[in-house]
Amino acid sequence: MAINKNALIRYQVLDRCFRNPGRKYFWQDLLQECNKALREYNGIDSGIKRRQLYEDMKFMESDQGWSIPLKRNKDGRKTYYRYSDMSFSINNQPLNETEVNQIKSALDVLTRFSGAQQFEWIHEMIPLLEDKLDLQGTGEEVLSFESNFDLRGLEYIMPIFNAITNGQVLEITYQDFKSDEPFQIVFHPYYLKQYNNRWFTFGLNNEVGIETWNLALDRIISIKEAKGEYISTEIDWKEYFFDVIGVTKPKDRKIRKVVLHFSSSQAPYVRTKPLHPTQKHKAIGNGLEVSIKVIPNYELESLLLSFGEHVKVIKPKMLKERIKDRIINSIDNSKT
Numbered sequence: 001m002a003i004n005k006n007a008l009i010r011y012q013v014l015d016r017c018f019r020n021p022g023r024k025y026f027w028q029d030l031l032q033e034c035n036k037a038l039r040e041y042n043g044i045d046s047g048i049k050r051r052q053l054y055e056d057m058k059f060m061e062s063d064q065g066w067s068i069p070l071k072r073n074k075d076g077r078k079t080y081y082r083y084s085d086m087s088f089s090i091n092n093q094p095l096n097e098t099e100v101n102q103i104k105s106a107l108d109v110l111t112r113f114s115g116a117q118q119f120e121w122i123h124e125m126i127p128l129l130e131d132k133l134d135l136q137g138t139g140e141e142v143l144s145f146e147s148n149f150d151l152r153g154l155e156y157i158m159p160i161f162n163a164i165t166n167g168q169v170l171e172i173t174y175q176d177f178k179s180d181e182p183f184q185i186v187f188h189p190y191y192l193k194q195y196n197n198r199w200f201t202f203g204l205n206n207e208v209g210i211e212t213w214n215l216a217l218d219r220i221i222s223i224k225e226a227k228g229e230y231i232s233t234e235i236d237w238k239e240y241f242f243d244v245i246g247v248t249k250p251k252d253r254k255i256r257k258v259v260l261h262f263s264s265s266q267a268p269y270v271r272t273k274p275l276h277p278t279q280k281h282k283a284i285g286n287g288l289e290v291s292i293k294v295i296p297n298y299e300l301e302s303l304l305l306s307f308g309e310h311v312k313v314i315k316p317k318m319l320k321e322r323i324k325d326r327i328i329n330s331i332d333n334s335k336t
Contacts (some may be wrong), residue, residue, distance in 0.1 A: 009041055010034045010048065010056050015090045017081070018070060024080035027053060057081070066090040153199060153217030157192065160201050160223070164189045171226035175219055182221050187213070188230055191237045193247055195299070200247050204231055211235065214247060245276060246299025253295050259314040262288045266310040275303065289314075301326065
């Protein structure tokens with residue numbers, strides 16, 4: 001039994017009704033709730049009959065569904081339906097057989113594009129999904145991707161993504177690290193970017209008129225739709241970020257040639273994992289000289305500091321002094 005959008009809506013409605021201890025849902029009530037949800041989604045002519053309702057419940061009770069613990073309770077001559085385990089929900093259960101088969105079919109389609117240009121990401125996504133969802137049936141995870149599922153703000157990715165694709169203005173309640181209290185911002189979102197396991201959105205801040213305004217999703221308190229006409233942008237965001245490492249693009253700095261010397265122990269890693277697409281390198285003695293063309297920013301400094309004693313900044317002088325100052329401050333802090 002295929003799970004299309006209408007079926008999924010019905011299953012979610014039934015699951016919600018079965019979990020409600022404060023009301024008795026007879027078949028007429030369940031049918032009414034399902035049709036109400038379908039009409040809200042598809043329009044007034046949408047709806048199902050009693051036969052489809054019973055088929056839905058039968059599927060949900062089956063092994064192909066979610067094996068729901070549905071109990072039929074007598075109330076006089078009528079029967080109302082409720083979970084015997086009120087903590088149960090189909091949203092808390094592993095994927096059922098039908099869902100697994102549908103995901104496998106979707107992955108089969110994606111695999112056909114894996115050799116095409118601009119679809120290289122499929123090579124990473126498919127094994128990740130197969131492993132996390134156990135589509136191979138091994139029962140064990142054999143692949144790990146770097147991700148922080150405890151990070152705040154992940155729930156805002158989809159609302160912001162939808163606002164970008166639909167051209168929707170947002171009112172965002174936000175609290176940065178410098179503010180004692182949250183504040184509101186009318187925001188026209190344009191782009192989402194992940195860096196160092198944090199998510200950021202870029203867009204137009206109505207109040208200041210800056211269309212490259214940066215908000216960290218883990219500092220967002222709430223999001224809601226705002227009135228007003230959405231103002232689009234002509235910014236090519238891939239081009240915009242090409243000259244920097246990370247998400248910060250200082251306006252008062254220009255692209256500089258950054259020259260670095262890496263130790264012999266670190267050289268193989270820097271060769272196989274370049275710091276930036278502009279990277280060029282050559283062997284020098286027992287080490288490696290690396291040059292990149294970027295706008296120096298905080299993220300570049302943090303990246304270089306992460307290499308510790310295995311890297312030396314040759315130029316520009318400004319960056320060399322910044323790294324030196326941060327190391328001195330770190331040493332001073334360790335003494336207190």
